Amino acid sequence: MTDSDFSPTRAIVTASDSGIGAATAIALAEAGMDVGVTWHSDEEGAQRTAVAVRARGRNAVVARFDATEFDEVPRVIDGLADSLGGVDVFVNNAGASEPRLLLDTSVQQWRETMALNIDGAFIGMQTAARRMVDAGSGGRLIAVTSVHAHQPRVGLGPYIAAKHALSGLIKTMAIELAEHDITANAVAPGEIATAASGRTSEDADRTHRPGVPLGRPGKAEEIAAVIAFLASPASSYVTGADWAVDGGMLQMGPLAGSHIADDSWRTA
Template identity: 65%
Template structure:
């Protein structure tokens, strides 16, 4: 319980879950490194919110398909922060093509972004933590599709399954250094990635989600902030599903149901 983070990097923090996470960590007293891929203006807006909490914010562009060069961005931000206690691998992409139609280039782009780039960045972050000798927190944002597949998302599903497995393995290897490693697996969240920018999820009806709506990015960020806190000192190698109960629907179809008839048995 004696680990108290002072610095963090959140990738893909120009919007959505990444932005909410950066702000949540700043509210908990951390200085934050923020990365963006295509939306520099969004990243600067996130940085402004971090600074409103009285914390330092540094911004850098990160392309996780630049393997292994993306790790240099982690090094740069860690240097500007003066250390690295928490690393949140949030940057990612998706695909939507049937397996028989998926091209090799599409496959490679998704896997490079969601798995290979994540490996490089997590490894580089871990090396900073090990060298500093103070412990640390590695947190990877995966997806409910780390646990269950979705038709038309073969590359995405494979990458997220792989990232979940990577988290478990490095949790075993880094425990002796006082570093915890966990995944957070969101369901449908109202973010730009799901085409719901700046929309209130409480105003959307999702019959196939037990809580009846999509999630808010801040609801994911609160779980990540917990995992970064001293209170989560004995939590490692776990995947925290934050999906309003959707995975528990199993064959009842989850978010794709169009009526509430299932609630009546």
């Protein structure tokens, strides 16, 4: 297969009811793809995303998706793929964290975080990959991780462990699925202004972040643009990569460390 043989027209984006997921669904629609939109608790948000996809001349199919309901994950993904006529691009965006110090984390809380951020991600990507292999037309698997898949942060131990695992899973999928012309890549956002943090993309331009080289939080659309590239034929020779989209945040390690003025970072 050559890179010109891959022409994606069908994508599934989990947790695309708002934020990065919604921006990604819209970006993929603008790139000419029909989109499977999923929601967990915000059906209204998912319907807004679907309207935006359709406004760009593409089909949108909406389904509720809970990554922790392991028996249901394949059914939902397969159902969306059936409605779309297949799946060429699968974006695993579902995930969440709850700040808590490790000494205060119960085994149950640990397992719940792992179930959402890595177990469900594995099942969803495996389901999509199996369909891609059966179709024989190649594909794109993209996982949204975090800068914390590269560097830790106080109070997010289970989440960070899960994102490290997800990054490793993507790298393994990249080498195992390459013979099927399926690429697998991760996108690791830094601080992004989304509804989940009570901010909008417009707020990003008004927020100063001295510790970030570009000086501000990112926008959901900026993450979506990178995902759209990785989903496109133009990314045909990119696989197993883990792209930090963080305004340069990760480059600040020693510099930021030497300039921290107090111990407030030690609390979640």
